[in-house]
Amino acid sequence: MANQLTSAVPQVKGALVDLFAAALATAGVDPAPGTPVTVFYGVPNESTRECAVVGGTLNPAEQQWAALGAARRNQVLVLEVWVETSEWPDQRTATERAYALHALLETALRAKPNGPTLGLQASFRSIIAESDTEDLQEFPEADGHGWGARVAWAVKASVQI
Numbered sequence: 065m066a067n068q069l070t071s072a073v074p075q076v077k078g079a080l081v082d083l084f085a086a087a088l089a090t091a092g093v094d095p096a097p098g099t100p101v102t103v104f105y106g107v108p109n110e111s112t113r114e115c116a117v118v119g120g121t122l123n124p125a126e127q128q129w130a131a132l133g134a135a136r137r138n139q140v141l142v143l144e145v146w147v148e149t150s151e152w153p154d155q156r157t158a159t160e161r162a163y164a165l166h167a168l169l170e171t172a173l174r175a176k177p178n179g180p181t182l183g184l185q186a187s188f189r190s191i192i193a194e195s196d197t198e199d200l201q202e203f204p205e206a207d208g209h210g211w212g213a214r215v216a217w218a219v220k221a222s223v224q225i
Contacts, residue, residue: 072139072223073121080118080145080219081105087172088116091165101147101165113151114161116169119144122218142220145169150212155202162213166198173219 081103088101092114102108102115122142147165152158198217205212 070225072221072225073141073143076141076221076223077105077118077143080143083172084116084118084145084169087168088165091168114147114149114165116147116165117145119146137225139223139225140220141223142218144216145219146214146216148212148214150205151210152212153210155204155211155213158211158213159200159202162200162215166215166217 085100085103088103090100092099092101102112104115104117106117107119108115108117120143122144147162147169149158149161149165152161198215201214201216203212203214204210
């Protein structure tokens with residue numbers, strides 16, 4: 065008997081990491097222009113000048129039976145995603161760079177052929193970038209070496225498992 069998924073969270077996170085890594089492959093400035101921006105599967109345990117993070121769920125991943133008597137379930141999950149940039153000479157530059165990275169990822173989410181399925185199996189139904197939930201945090205670097213910004217938003221997925 066094949067293993068059946070009990071949650072699509074790891075599958076969706078992995079697909080987002082792969083999509084974002086491709087979208088940011090030449091967007092970086094660390095250590096030089098044209099280098100990739102680091103994309104993390106979960107909260108990073110290292111510091112980078114620029115990164116994108118596919119974090120955890122913002123809601124309990126809800127599951128409902130797909131149909132009466134069926135062995136499949138519909139799952140709706142919302143993942144927190146953010147970009148962070150640091151070591152800029154002023155706050156405006158840091159914030160504008162964070163939003164530029166955010167725009168690259170949102171464009172990748174909405175682009176064909178990647179969206180709305182992200183290349184996942186046919187049972188993947190939809191993915192929505194929920195830009196209305198974006199959150200901006202601006203901050204001076206703790207070591208006094210510049211300014212940083214973080215833009216976070218939610219990505220909602222509806223999957224059949």
